[in-house]
Amino acid sequence: MQKAPTPKAPRPVPQRVMLQPADLGGAVPGPVEDGFAWPLLPQPCADTPVPRPAAGHSQAADYGDRFRVYENVARYRGDGARSYLAELKAQLDRCGVGGGGDGFHPVAVDHLGPDMALFAGNYDEGDRYVGYFVAAAGHYVVVVVMSDARLGAPDMTVLNDLGSAAIRRAGSARR
Structure with missing residues (x-):
């Protein structure tokens, strides 16, 4: 009797796809x-699932003396990355908060091209937040999150620049 083939484990997300010290002002990323x-x-609507990736990799780094940056790169099969972004944008419309409460607040959608969103994760009744940059690049979804230890409000322009670097890295990688 012949054994059924063992399914292959998903390939991990390669380190070259992740933000590097040159992107992070010289900071060396480490674990979250x-x-x-x-x-x-992110999944803004707690009761609505989002497409799940085949593999993912996360890291964190200090960016200057004020910000902490987190990155997650998830690899999807087929058209899964674009499906995730479509669902994320729909959930931001349906379940996002208007800026005065805890939850997610959309800032800009598709502002640098299709399949991306810039938004805030609000907490402390909307007085403090983290910034999110999320985009699909080929088979990858890149998520860059920024927090600010001093003011509780990240610099969305710097976050947008880091997100652009993350898209370039993921977009230049082969699956």
Whole structure:
């Protein structure tokens, strides 16, 4: 009797796809600390699932003396990355908050091209937030999250620049 073939384990996301020290002002990324409260693959509507990736990789780094940057790159099969972005944007429309409460607040959608969103994760009744840049690049979804230890409000322009670098890295990689 012949054994059924064992399914292949998903290939990990290669390190070259991730933001590098040159992108992060010289900071060397490391692991995401235990207890990080924000999702690295956002799902604004808690009761509605989003497409799940085949593999993912996360890292974190200090950016200057004010910001902490988190990155998650998820690899999808087929058209899964674009499907995730379509669902994310629909959930931001349906379940996002208007800026005065806890949850997600859309800032810009498709502002640098298709399949991307810039939004805030609000907390402390909307007085503090983290910034999110999420985009599909080929088979990858890149998520860059920025927090600000001093003011509780990240620099969305810097976040947008880091997100653009993340798209270039993921877009230049082969599956």
